[in-house]
Amino acid sequence: MPRAGLDPASVTEAAAALADEIGISQLSMSVVAERLGVKAPSLYKHVDGLADLSHRIAVLAATELGDELRDAMQGRAGRDALAAAAQTVRDYVKQHPGRYAATFVARPADAEGTLTLALDRTLASFAAVLRGYGLEPSDEIHALRMLRSVLHGFGTLEASDGFQMAADVEASFAWVVEFLDRGLRASSL
Template sequence: MPRAGLDHDVVVAAAAEIADAEGLEAVTLARVAAALGVKPPSLYNHVAGRDGLLRGVALLGLGELAATLREAAIGRSGADGLQATAQAYRAYVLAHPGRYAAGAIAAPAPDDAEHQAAGAAVLEVMRGVLRRWSLDDEQTLHALRAIRSAIHGFASLEAAGGFGIKVDLDTSFQHLIAALAVGVGRAD
């Protein structure tokens, strides 16, 4: 019989907390079970092993990231929208590195419609921000890849302490996104 109060969402939330605090490699059935005060086999009532834990963390992270970006994008588009959503994206990556790594780095499996939809929700917000530039589909895809790569790279370096020069990181990030906005505006 499943433990009272323990369900899929509780198990995934515990895994997400561990991922954020200790990294994805720390997310194991044994570690999550210990955090929840249960034996590892009892988790199989709620998730399909470690892969199920990681998939759950990925879906949670993508859902949270999409909601964060939607909130930042409200009433904004173009360079202003790009700056607002990029700042929100960066803040999410820094606050939730494990959830982000689980969901936003690797592409979803081609047969996982739920995971694909969660990733598409993030991209749809960013597509909305880019509409102001009237890009065609291919240009939009190139812009999305550039933006995602830039934010991921900056936030990853920042989280790892990769910026040793004492210049304000927020200002550097604003410059990066402003340069991307200029580049998007010049897309052929």
């Protein structure tokens, strides 16, 4: 009989919090079980193993980030939407490094799977930012990849203390947003 209070969602949330603390690569069923005060075999009543749990964490993270992006960008366009999206990604990666890392480790099972749908919501927010720049349709995918790459790179480097130079990280971030904005405006129709 499953432990009262545990279900797939609560196990996933506990594992996601733990991944943020110790890193997704350090996560194991036994570590999650210890955190929850149960034996590792009892977790298999709620999830199908570590791969399934990591996948669930990725879905949770992509959903959370998609929701935060949507909320931050509400009613914004152009540079304002870009700055809101960039800050949202940056903040999410710093606050949830483990669960964010799960999103680029996990692979969608299929085009209609929960991870695909959750990741598509995040991509839709980035696409909304780019629509405000009036890019050529043939350039949109390139701009989307560039935006994701820059925000991912900055966020993960910052979250892992990868910026060791004495220059102010806030100033660098503002410079990146301004650079992206100028480049996107210069590429518009």
